[in-house]
Each structure stands twice: as structure tokens, then as C-alpha cells.
Amino acid sequence: MSKSEQLFAEAQQFIPGGVNSPVRAFRAVGGTPLFIRRAEGAYLFDADDKRYIDYVQSWGPMVLGHAHPEVIEAVVEQAQSGLSFGAPTELETELAEELCRLWPNMDLVRFVNSGTEATMSAIRLARGFTGRDKIVKFEGCYHGHSDSLLVKAGSGALTMGVPSSPGVPAALADHTITLSYNDADGVRACFDEIGDQIACIIVEPVAGNMNCIPPVPGFLETLREVCDQHGALLILDEVMTGFRVSLTGAQGHFGIEADLTTLGKVIGGGMPVGAFGGKREIMEQIAPLGPVYQAGTLSGNPVAMVAGLETLRLVEEAGFYEPLVARTDRLVEGILAAGKKAGIPITANKAGSMFGFFFTEEPQVTNYQQVMACNNERFNQFFHGMLEEGVYLAPASYEAGFMSAAHSDEDIEETIAAAERVFARLD
Numbered sequence: 186m187s188k189s190e191q192l193f194a195e196a197q198q199f200i201p202g203g204v205n206s207p208v209r210a211f212r213a214v215g216g217t218p219l220f221i222r223r224a225e226g227a228y229l230f231d232a233d234d235k236r237y238i239d240y241v242q243s244w245g246p247m248v249l250g251h252a253h254p255e256v257i258e259a260v261v262e263q264a265q266s267g268l269s270f271g272a273p274t275e276l277e278t279e280l281a282e283e284l285c286r287l288w289p290n291m292d293l294v295r296f297v298n299s300g301t302e303a304t305m306s307a308i309r310l311a312r313g314f315t316g317r318d319k320i321v322k323f324e325g326c327y328h329g330h331s332d333s334l335l336v337k338a339g340s341g342a343l344t345m346g347v348p349s350s351p352g353v354p355a356a357l358a359d360h361t362i363t364l365s366y367n368d369a370d371g372v373r374a375c376f377d378e379i380g381d382q383i384a385c386i387i388v389e390p391v392a393g394n395m396n397c398i399p400p401v402p403g404f405l406e407t408l409r410e411v412c413d414q415h416g417a418l419l420i421l422d423e424v425m426t427g428f429r430v431s432l433t434g435a436q437g438h439f440g441i442e443a444d445l446t447t448l449g450k451v452i453g454g455g456m457p458v459g460a461f462g463g464k465r466e467i468m469e470q471i472a473p474l475g476p477v478y479q480a481g482t483l484s485g486n487p488v489a490m491v492a493g494l495e496t497l498r499l500v501e502e503a504g505f506y507e508p509l510v511a512r513t514d515r516l517v518e519g520i521l522a523a524g525k526k527a528g529i530p531i532t533a534n535k536a537g538s539m540f541g542f543f544f545t546e547e548p549q550v551t552n553y554q555q556v557m558a559c560n561n562e563r564f565n566q567f568f569h570g571m572l573e574e575g576v577y578l579a580p581a582s583y584e585a586g587f588m589s590a591a592h593s594d595e596d597i598e599e600t601i602a603a604a605e606r607v608f609a610r611l612d
């Protein structure tokens with residue numbers, strides 16, 4: 186019995202399913218989740234001290250790689266001055282200023298503790314600002330697990346086969362309109378009908394919770410256009426794409442203006458941080474300036490703020506993104522070539538340092554239906570084959586993969602060589 190098997194059995198006695206977030210349980214792929222003891226750079230080490238090249242990177246935050254020495258040093262130093270004060274610190278202003286300086290449509294920003302809180306609060310603010318209740322989201326996009334957003338959601342919700350959760354009151358779910366990602370006509374038709382009731386559109390500008398689906402040309406532009414026409418707000422949920430697709434996320438990359446932006450993951454450098462920010466007249470509606478309530482005992486936590494500040498300082502250094510993206514490209518090309526060589530129908534998408542593979546005959550995957558039609562059985566075999574080879578991929582075919590700056594060319598080549606061996610063994 187491996188240590189992970191032993192630890193998983195123990196965990197299940199006290200924690201539902203043995204995990205604190207469902208996808209970690211390996212339900213989609215079967216088998217036992219790895220219990221992690223430590224991580225460094227591109228690598229995870231499990232409870233048996235086996236090393237894995239990690240393409241999950243804590244689901245995105247660790248863009249520098251794990252346990253970056255400068256981030257750890259800043260965290261340790263800050264921790265010695267106290268873990269939480271429940272009162273303002275200058276660190277919050279520093280990080281807020283940094284975000285407002287970098288992100289084109291961010292005049293004010295509020296910190297929270299997770300992506301879920303960021304999107305939940307942004308939705309409340311959009312409803313409060315517009316005086317409307319309805320929101321538009323897209324099938325297969327995941328924006329955390331708040332009630333309004335857990336309707337036809339992606340990520341773990343898709344994996345568990347419960348994209349819409351029991352426990353979400355129907356009266357609330359009725360206000361969430363779910364449209365098809367990358368279907369601009371569907372969006373126009375919806376706004377033509379009830380545009381004056383819609384508070385906001387929330388969208389992942391590159392969908393990363395139904396594998397990796399970049400927007401088709403014109404899709405994001407249409408969202409901006411209908412919001413402007415009908416007085417709705419456009420919320421770009423860049424929890425995953427922020428500081429991943431580019432320094433200024435997907436909105437910088439695609440040149441789309443957001444009314445509100447939600448951030449998470451990278452901005453906390455692995456600590457629990459989320460944020461929502463945007464145009465001044467909207468953000469001024471948040472308490473204590475305005476009537477829309479939002480709060481948090483640990484929000485703007487000093488230790489989390491320094492992890493974020495240090496991480497952003499490093500990703501802002503000149504030349505950070507080019508090699509990261511080049512390595513992502515090399516990995517994707519290498520794995521595609523290996524698949525083709527073995528006669529496996531496979532395609533891929535990528536955006537900056539995010540990527541995803543699809544086991545399908547289709548030349549390109551751009552929507553939810555195509556994702557759902559992919560060969561999951563083959564993905565599961567591939568996943569377990571790679572795991573045996575010491576490569577840790579996301580344990581579900583609906584998740585994006587992430588590159589870090591710590592992955593070396595050798596790590597990439599090792600991963601491609603592993604994929605070649607695994608593909609050769611697949612049915």
C-alpha cells in the first residue's frame with residue numbers, strides 16, 4: 186500500500202470524500218489521489234517522496250513554480266510580524282496600487298480570500314449598481330461555488346456530473362441565464378429579448394474550467410457590445426487567466442475592456458487571495474463608500490499580500506512571459522506530435538501559459554458540446570500512464586494545464602518522452 190493510499194483512507198474518516206475540494210479526489214480518473222508532502226519549482230513530491238513534474242501548479246497560482254525562494258523569504262519575514270491584524274496595512278495599498286497601475290480598467294480594487302468570493306461579490310455589485318437581478322453566464326464556465334454561479338458550471342461540478350447543485354434555490358437559479366460559450370448569436374438573441382433585465386455578463390475570457398477553450402474572434406467583442414447597448418456590466422473573470430495569459434490577463438491580450446475584473450490565484454502567489462476591481466463609479470458603490478455590502482475578517486491578510494507582491498514583482502520583470510509561453514508551445518507541439526505518431530486522434534488549445542489536450546477526431550475544439558464529446562476513457566488512461574511516468578496532470582479532462590517559469594527545457598523533453606511511451610501503450 187502506498188502512503189497516499191493509507192493517508193487517503195484516513196482522510197476519508199474525517200473529511201467528506203477525504204478532500205477539501207472535489208476534483209482532488211480523482212473521481213473522474215479513478216484511483217487514489219496523491220498526498221503531497223512538499224513541492225519545489227516544477228516538482229511535486231508525494232508522501233512516498235516520489236517526484237512528479239507538475240502541470241497543475243496548484244490549479245494555476247504557482248506561475249513562478251513552487252516554493253520560490255524569494256516569495257518564501259518574504260512570507261516568513263512577514264509572518265514574524267504577525268499573521269493577521271483585522272486592521273489596514275500599507276501592504277494592501279501597495280498591492281492594490283500595483284493592480285490598478287497594470288490593469289487598464291481598474292480604478293479601485295477590493296481584496297477577498299478566494300476566487301469564489303471575488304466573483305460572488307462582483308455579481309452582487311453588478312446587481313446593486315444596475316438595480317437588475319438577472320445575470321448571464323456560459324455553460325462550462327466555472328466562477329466558484331456561490332449560489333448564483335453554480336448553475337451549469339464547469340470544473341469539479343462537471344467532473345461530478347452535477348453542473349447545477351442541489352441546495353441552490355430555484356428562485357435564485359432562475360435569475361442565472363446560461364448561454365453557449367463562443368456563440369455570439371445566442372448572446373445577441375438573449376439581449377434582444379430581455380437585455381433591459383440583465384445586470385451583467387460574467388465570463389472566463391479564456392475558458393479554463395472545461396479544459397482550455399480560447400474565445401473565437403468576435404465573441405468577447407460581442408459581449409462588450411451588447412453590455413454597452415443594454416446598460417449591463419461586463420465582468421471578466423480573470424481568476425485563472427490573470428497574469429497567466431499575459432501580464433494583463435486575457436483582457437490585455439485580446440484588448441477587451443471590462444467593467445469589473447475578478448482576480449485570484451497568481452495574485453496571491455499560492456496564498457488565499459482574490460480580488461475584484463473596476464471602474465470607479467461602480468466600485469464606489471461598495472461599503473463603506475456605498476450601500477452594497479461586502480466584508481472579510483482575513484481579507485487583505487498581510488502574509489498573503491506579501492506573497493502576492495513578491496510574485497507580481499517577479500512576473501513583471503522584463504522577459505518573464507516570452508520563455509514561459511515558448512515552453513508551453515513546445516510542450517503542446519511535442520505532445521501533439523507524439524500523439525499523431527502513435528495514431529491517436531488528439532488536438533490541443535493554448536493561451537499564454539495555459540493549455541489543454543482533447544482526445545477527439547475534431548481538428549479544433551471551441552465549445553462545450555465538443556468538450557463533452559471527447560474520449561474521456563482515453564484521457565483517463567493517458568492521465569494514469571503519465572502519473573506512473575512521474576508527470577502530474579490535472580486529474581480530470583475538464584481542466585486546463587499550467588506551465589511555470591520553473592519548468593526547464595529538460596522537464597519539457599522528459600514530459601514529451603513520457604507521453605510517447607504512454608501513447609504507445611494506449612488502446
Ligand code: PMP
Binds near residue numbers: 424
Ligand atoms: N473563477 C475562475 C475562472 C476559476 O477558475 C476559479 C477556480 N478554479 C474560481 C473562479 C473560484 O476560485 P476559488 O477556487 O479560489 O474559489
